[in-house]
Amino acid sequence: MPSTTCPLDARKAVDLYFMEHRAKLLDIAAFLDRLERAQGEGAGDDVRIRALKQAIPLLIDGQGQRVRRVLELFSDHTAEPIPVAHGQGAIGVDPQGSY
Amino acid sequence: MAFSTWEAPENAEGFRGCRSPHPAAADYFHSLLSPHETPVGLSAGTFRPSHAEICRAMAYIDPHIHMVSRTTDDYRRMAEAGCVAITEPAFWAGFDRSSPAAFADYFRQLTQVEPRRAAAYGIDHYCWLCINPKEAEDPVFAREVISLVPEFLEAGNVLGIGEIGLNKNSKNELVILEEQIELAKRYGQLILVHTPHLEDKLKGTRLTMDALAAAGIDPGRVLIDHVEEHTVAEVLDRGFWAGMTLYPDSKCTPQRAVDIIECFGNERIWINSAGDWGPSDPLSVPKCHREMHRRGHARSLAEKISLANPIAFLSQSAAFRLPSGVRPPA
Numbered sequence A: 001m002p003s004t005t006c007p008l009d010a011r012k013a014v015d016l017y018f019m020e021h022r023a024k025l026l027d028i029a030a031f032l033d034r035l036e037r038a039q040g041e042g043a044g045d046d047v048r049i050r051a052l053k054q055a056i057p058l059l060i061d062g063q064g065q066r067v068r069r070v071l072e073l074f075s076d077h078t079a080e081p082i083p084v085a086h087g088q089g090a091i092g093v094d095p096q097g098s099y
Numbered sequence B: 001m002a003f004s005t006w007e008a009p010e011n012a013e014g015f016r017g018c019r020s021p022h023p024a025a026a027d028y029f030h031s032l033l034s035p036h037e038t039p040v041g042l043s044a045g046t047f048r049p050s051h052a053e054i055c056r057a058m059a060y061i062d063p064h065i066h067m068v069s070r071t072t073d074d075y076r077r078m079a080e081a082g083c084v085a086i087t088e089p090a091f092w093a094g095f096d097r098s099s100p101a102a103f104a105d106y107f108r109q110l111t112q113v114e115p116r117r118a119a120a121y122g123i124d125h126y127c128w129l130c131i132n133p134k135e136a137e138d139p140v141f142a143r144e145v146i147s148l149v150p151e152f153l154e155a156g157n158v159l160g161i162g163e164i165g166l167n168k169n170s171k172n173e174l175v176i177l178e179e180q181i182e183l184a185k186r187y188g189q190l191i192l193v194h195t196p197h198l199e200d201k202l203k204g205t206r207l208t209m210d211a212l213a214a215a216g217i218d219p220g221r222v223l224i225d226h227v228e229e230h231t232v233a234e235v236l237d238r239g240f241w242a243g244m245t246l247y248p249d250s251k252c253t254p255q256r257a258v259d260i261i262e263c264f265g266n267e268r269i270w271i272n273s274a275g276d277w278g279p280s281d282p283l284s285v286p287k288c289h290r291e292m293h294r295r296g297h298a299r300s301l302a303e304k305i306s307l308a309n310p311i312a313f314l315s316q317s318a319a320f321r322l323p324s325g326v327r328p329p330a
Helices: A010-037 A047-060 A066-074 B023-032 B072-081 B100-119 B139-146 B171-187 B198-214 B232-237 B254-264 B284-295 B299-314
Strands: B060-062 B083-089 B124-129 B158-165 B190-194 B222-224 B241-245 B269-272
Touching (some): B060 B284, B060 B299, B072 B083, B072 B100, B083 B100, B083 B158, B100 B139, B171 B198, B190 B198, B198 B222, B232 B241, B232 B254, B254 B269, B269 B284, B284 B299
Parallel strands (some): B060 B083, B124 B158, B158 B190, B190 B222, B222 B241
16 A cells, blocks of 8 residues: 555644544444433344444554455455345445354 | 526537636636636636636536436536536436336436536536446346447447446346446447445455456456445556545545545546435535645645546547646646
8 A cells, every 4th residue: 555644744633633533433422322222122233233343443453444444344255246136225234244 | 706697598509519608707707817827727828718717616527426316506516616527427216217218218318418407507518328237137127228328329428338337246237247348348438337335345346347357348448436445455456447436424535535545646546426316415526625625735636636537537438528628637
């Protein structure tokens, strides 16, 4: 990967983007709280939520390339075409993934 | 300024028929410039000012947007923001069409109606034709639609076959993709590729690139769209062009698109709004330019991504012409 860097210095990057991403983090926290308060069963078992929770540690593991690794975590890694497309939509994570 | 309300002349002939607003607008525009000024992105002495030029916005191309789903007011706002040309791939309408005849009407809309709507705002309109992968699961139906495409290729504003690709990565989708790749090959057309959404993107991008390679297609004549951080490297490494789609919820945000440019460079890559009937923003391209500016990137980066690069790729089609007043890229 080319090593072109962001022209912003780090302090300026924090100043520019911190509030926006603070709000996004709080949105995720509120979403998880909301799921706990929601009626009925199943949210904890939902593959999307399991995948989301598995992705969160990647953000602070210090390994870099976080977006790529999160997207790969959410992706179908099989190589062969499926026999038939039964629907047209996608859910955001691999339904067969081991989350 | 009064020019935001100008309309096409009643006798406008549509495609390339009314590039400029009222002639008085050009005089007024010149009067705003000091003698040493040349409008950015324009060559002195030869330009006919489009709406965008009068507004002195940076000229740009949105190379993927579905204007059949957008209002005329969107054309106006895009022109005011600097848009000088768009390319519109054939896509899924949000529902499955009931007959091939519906596609014939859609292709007429792309080749006859939209160019007129765009021209009214000084925007050049081009399109790509195909059956999209979401409606490709029935090969018999898909082949009937594909058989309609050749007669439209000479319409004057058709750049190639697109947006073809995969959706759920099924066997039938792949068969129809391969047949449309052959169609492009047979007619010497450029190819615009749609890559699948979300969890299906990584696999679908690889299957598509493999199909293109197996058919012996020159990757320099293929734009693979909707790349993200997990697909962009492989697309570029294999010699294809890459498109980043700027969506509020899925695909790339303007910030992530600039991140990708910073990490992977500015060669063989462009940005687009892919504005359609879903959550999308027809002004996301100039908003991404603002993000570049906000970080301290030179204006030349935005011009490279949204003018020079689209011109370089699209000029491989005989149907494409340099937008009026835009100087050829160096």
